[in-house]
Amino acid sequence: MDTFEKTYQDNYNVMYRIAIKMLGNGSDVTDILQDVFMSFFEKQQQRKRVEYPRSWLCRATLNKCVDKLRKEKKFTDAEPAPDTEDKSICQEKQEMKALMSYCLTRLSPREKELVILYSEGLSYKELAQVTGIAFTSIGKTLSRSLKKLENELKTHGYEVYK
Amino acid sequence: MNLKPTVMKCINEEILQQYVDGECEEREQIAVQKHIENCEGCYSRWEQCRARMIEIKRSLNILIDTLPAAPPFPVPAVKVPKRNYALQVIVPLAVAASLLLLIWLGPGKDKNSLPLEQVLQVCFATEVDANKPAHQQEFTITVVSPDGKVSEIIVQ
Ligand SMILES: [Zn+2]
Numbered sequence: 001m002d003t004f005e006k007t008y009q010d011n012y013n014v015m016y017r018i019a020i021k022m023l024g025n026g027s028d029v030t031d032i033l034q035d036v037f038m039s040f041f042e043k044q045q046q047r048k049r050v051e052y053p054r055s056w057l058c059r060a061t062l063n064k065c066v067d068k069l070r071k072e073k074k075f076t077d078a079e080p081a082p083d084t085e086d087k088s089i090c091q092e093k094q095e096m097k098a099l100m101s102y103c104l105t106r107l108s109p110r111e112k113e114l115v116i117l118y119s120e121g122l123s124y125k126e127l128a129q130v131t132g133i134a135f136t137s138i139g140k141t142l143s144r145s146l147k148k149l150e151n152e153l154k155t156h157g158y159e160v161y162k
Numbered sequence: 163m164n165l166k167p168t169v170m171k172c173i174n175e176e177i178l179q180q181y182v183d184g185e186c187e188e189r190e191q192i193a194v195q196k197h198i199e200n201c202e203g204c205y206s207r208w209e210q211c212r213a214r215m216i217e218i219k220r221s222l223n224i225l226i227d228t229l230p231a232a233p234p235f236p237v238p239a240v241k242v243p244k245r246n247y248a249l250q251v252i253v254p255l256a257v258a259a260s261l262l263l264l265i266w267l268g269p270g271k272d273k274n275s276l277p278l279e280q281v282l283q284v285c286f287a288t289e290v291d292a293n294k295p296a297h298q299q300e301f302t303i304t305v306v307s308p309d310g311k312v313s314e315i316i317v318q
Pocket of ligand 1: 205
């Protein structure tokens with residue numbers, strides 16, 4: 001079994017990226033990550049076996065993000081789609097980020113998690129472990145979720161292919 | 163799966179997705195590849211699926227500006243372990259009992275060994291190390307015989 005420090009160093013960045021993708025750019029995810037790794041640390045202290053540490057950490061990070069979104073009520077209250085017309089170039093990237101975050105909220109919570117984890121390069125096996133979707137259904141669910149996101153992005157004027 | 167490469171039907175979205183993600187079994191992957199090479203429709207769907215995969219991953223990554231280095235993890239101060247009755251009392255008692263039994267029945271019995279009643283003091287000290295499982299805990303057992311000889315035995 002890897003030491004805690006190794007698990008921490010190996011996974012911090014991925015968890016950081018997942019949390020940012022879940023919460024949107026500009027969110028402070030430091031506390032979330034500290035909580036997640038603290039839970040993992042305590043689990044190790046109690047000698048509770050975690051078979052797949054990365055999957056466990058992903059799940060814990062997603063849960064913390066969902067909690068935070070709930071508290072901020074972003075989870076239920078749909079935001080209006082950001083207006084993307086007539087923007088200066090320097091604003092463009094921020095607009096794209098806002099639009100991407102918005103389009104992610106148009107997916108179901110499960111689809112959103114799946115797509116975010118997928119974008120972090122998790123294997124189908126890991127995706128199944130973290131999301132609870134049957135391994136044999138990952139391909140189908142993924143295909144549907146990616147198309148849905150692509151459509152949302154196109155509908156809102158996001159230039160997916162450029 | 164009954165895939166015959168030469169007569170494979172057009173590929174459904176699920177298999178196509180698995181193929182693009184490198185998640186097909188080898189046999190299936192070969193079959194899909196063969197089919198794509200010979201079917202214009204599926205070739206074009208494969209191109210689309212692949213482009214979608216790449217672009218969605220790329221687009222999602224615009225949400226990440228910079229990656230901070232992992233801050234040092236604030237390792238919590240070692241908590242004073244709760245008094246663990248099993249570890250602090252029962253286990254040492256059991257160890258001491260077996261030890262006394264050993265002394266009593268031991269090979270030295272017929273020589274100069276002392277009868278059990280004369281082993282006056284048996285002390286055991288334990289300090290539970292919270293980072294170690296029960297079977298790795300250490301016990302120190304001090305046996306003082308009536309003639310004042312002190313033996314210290316560390317049991318691991
Ligand atoms: Zn075909």
